[in-house]
Amino acid sequence: DIQMTQSPSSLSASVGDRVTITCRASQSISSYLNWYQQKPGKAPKLLIYAASSLQSGVPSRFSGSGSGTDFTLTISSLQPEDFATYYCQQSYSTLRAFGPGTKVDIK
């Protein structure tokens, strides 16, 4: 089975900061990598699919990159509504593992 890891597990940042979250797969998954945002008590929201494609309606300050085993999610200028937990998920395998999540909170 493909295992997903994320770093850091949490970070503190200020409004306007550039934030980068890393996701790593235990084997190559090409570009089959998705990113989700989840706020407390809410369902996850799709941000990025196929490693770098922005989901419709998602602000352009979110971007994704990477292929193979190493991927990044970047928020170019953190906004108050971006404080949340972010998860990566691989869709290369039929067993769609998620990463453990990265919590972004206010510094």
Added chain:
Amino acid sequence: EVQLVESGGGLVKPGGSLRLSCAASGFTFSSYSMNWVRQAPGKGLEWVSSISSSSSYIYYADSVKGRFTISRDNAKNSLYLQMNSLRAEDTAVYYCARDTVAGNSDYWGQGTLVTVSS
């Protein structure tokens, strides 16, 4: 508007059974694969199971294989998760989610809480 509404959660004793439902509307349900994803209290997301549009392909996480059964009724626009031999570690909010051809989940329900406790 795409809507996914889960139901059927509740309190059940260890070893018991529960059937979750997900009612879909606002899209052609029979054209999409569907997923169940769960989240234990204070923990991360865990993919549970997937079913293809015609039920031809079904997959389970190792943690639920042999105990859970995913199914769908395209005539009723509904997705189901039959959960048997429930354990304390199955306690979670269970979400249904629509799958896209790109392999991501673009719409999610609000979730239903399953608590396994004596």
